[in-house]
Amino acid sequence: MISIKPEVCGICGACVAICRQNALFLFNATLQVSGRCNGCNVCVNICPLGAILPEQQKLRPVAAATMPDDR
Amino acid sequence: MVSLRENYDVVVVGAGPAGSIAARTIAQAGNSVLLVEKRQEIGTPVRCAEGVSRTELEKFVQIDPKWICAQIHGYRFHAPDGAAFTVEPNNTGYVLERKIFDRDLATLAANAGAQVLAKTAARNVLCNEHGAIVGVQLSISPDSDISVKSKIVIGADGVESQVGRWAGIDTVPRLRDMCSGVQYLMAGLDVAEDICDFYFGTQIAPGGYLWIFPKGKGMANVGIGIAGNRADKITAQAYLDHFIEANFPTGSVLGVVAGGIPLGGTLKRIVKDGLMLVGDAAHQAFPHTGGGIENALEAGVLAGEVAVDALRAGDYSSRFLEKYQTSWHHRLGKDMSLSYRIKELLQSFDDRAWNRSAALLAHVDAKSLTTKEIMLTIFKEDPSLLLELRHLFTRSPA
Numbered sequence: 299m300i301s302i303k304p305e306v307c308g309i310c311g312a313c314v315a316i317c318r319q320n321a322l323f324l325f326n327a328t329l330q331v332s333g334r335c336n337g338c339n340v341c342v343n344i345c346p347l348g349a350i351l352p353e354q355q356k357l358r359p360v361a362a363a364t365m366p367d368d369r
Numbered sequence: 370m371v372s373l374r375e376n377y378d379v380v381v382v383g384a385g386p387a388g389s390i391a392a393r394t395i396a397q398a399g400n401s402v403l404l405v406e407k408r409q410e411i412g413t414p415v416r417c418a419e420g421v422s423r424t425e426l427e428k429f430v431q432i433d434p435k436w437i438c439a440q441i442h443g444y445r446f447h448a449p450d451g452a453a454f455t456v457e458p459n460n461t462g463y464v465l466e467r468k469i470f471d472r473d474l475a476t477l478a479a480n481a482g483a484q485v486l487a488k489t490a491a492r493n494v495l496c497n498e499h500g501a502i503v504g505v506q507l508s509i510s511p512d513s514d515i516s517v518k519s520k521i522v523i524g525a526d527g528v529e530s531q532v533g534r535w536a537g538i539d540t541v542p543r544l545r546d547m548c549s550g551v552q553y554l555m556a557g558l559d560v561a562e563d564i565c566d567f568y569f570g571t572q573i574a575p576g577g578y579l580w581i582f583p584k585g586k587g588m589a590n591v592g593i594g595i596a597g598n599r600a601d602k603i604t605a606q607a608y609l610d611h612f613i614e615a616n617f618p619t620g621s622v623l624g625v626v627a628g629g630i631p632l633g634g635t636l637k638r639i640v641k642d643g644l645m646l647v648g649d650a651a652h653q654a655f656p657h658t659g660g661g662i663e664n665a666l667e668a669g670v671l672a673g674e675v676a677v678d679a680l681r682a683g684d685y686s687s688r689f690l691e692k693y694q695t696s697w698h699h700r701l702g703k704d705m706s707l708s709y710r711i712k713e714l715l716q717s718f719d720d721r722a723w724n725r726s727a728a729l730l731a732h733v734d735a736k737s738l739t740t741k742e743i744m745l746t747i748f749k750e751d752p753s754l755l756l757e758l759r760h761l762f763t764r765s766p767a
Contacts, residue, residue, distance in 0.1 A: 345604065
């Protein structure tokens with residue numbers, strides 16, 4: 299899933315418009331991402347301010363596998 | 370807080386120019402209208418370069434001098450190598466103060482009898498068992514939603530439009546048809562007060578252009594729009610910053626607005642049972658300029674008039690509401706598809722093509738230059754561009 303830098307986001311909605319998954323939305327003057335995000339990263343490209351960080355696919359499974367209590 | 374009714378004839382979602390003028394048109398005819406805006410204050414933040422033509426604007430509203438920051442008499446186009454040509458149409462242009470303009474349009478709607486409510490977001494549309502849209506779900510506070518029924522919903526909720534999506538309309542543009550834009554309101558600039566400047570080039574604004582729209586007293590909107598499919602490595606803001614470092618290193622930035630503009634041309638479907646989409650929500654800005662204020666007003670009035678007829682006839686089916694879609698295409702369909710083809714051609718220009726075109730046009734009298742003249746000049750004098758133009762006019766838009 300992508301992540302959003304709220305301090306950079308201009309709340310313009312360009313990413314919302316381009317998201318085919320309908321995973322992004324503006325609510326209470328903030329940009330929010332839902333679990334529908336499939337990490338296609340189109341929003342990363344369209345963001346005029348560079349406020350969206352791409353999904354880093356391999357990080358999460360590796361981190362989960364090395365968690366000692368995760369059994 | 371004001372109290373809402375359970376039922377309105379029409380709910381309009383979004384109080385930009387399209388939504389407000391639609392609401393006014395419908396309320397003027399004596400119908401009940403609720404106009405909701407999710408932002409705290411109508412008109413801010415502005416997401417627009419604020420340029421309009423006087424003759425277009427005065428078709429829809431009586432122009433209030435308070436809206437006008439600058440009167441524009443020339444448009445200057447700059448190629449990457451510095452060559453430039455100027456167009457001086459008879460028709461005066463305005464750079465608006467959208468903050469005031471938008472609020473005044475919403476006020477006109479309110480004065481016509483519409484109930485206007487800011488800081489009220491639509492959360493969903495209400496559907497009946499046949500899939501027709503029969504109202505909206507509104508968020509009036511963080512933990513309470515209410516349902517408001519209506520005979521017709523008008524989605525005027527801008528580039529990030531959700532109303533169309535909730536109703537099952539495909540609103541997602543192709544990446545190449547989406548403009549990635551950012552604009553600074555700058556002060557302390559030494560710029561012409563009555564000329565808008567446009568800069569082109571693959572290193573300046575790939576697939577788009579950079580603009581300087583004066584707002585008087587040394588202020589200007591300095592902005593950029595680049596093609597979405599060419600924004601993957603460098604952001605629009607980085608291109609803009611690069612230009613500003615070179616041209617206005619000591620200027621001040623009073624405001625920053627980001628924005629996206631759908632440039633694919635009008636959506637295939639802009640009506641459904643009980644629903645019409647207008648403005649950016651319907652992708653009605655001109656693809657080659659990204660200009661959308663006048664088109665939004667046109668669409669708002671057309672949709673408003675069809676809503677009035679539909680209420681009179683008691684028929685809110687898509688078959689009836691298609692009158693809006695038909696009259697929109699009748700009025701602007703040809704212009705929109707030509708505009709799309711020009712956008713596609715301009716996106717394909719490399720720096721050499723820009724330099725050559727500007728060099729040819731630099732010698733033409735500014736007063737005689739129209740879009741058609743520009744096309745014809747390039748057409749006549751440069752065989753290689755002639756081929757590109759022939760390509761342009763023989764290919765149907767994607």
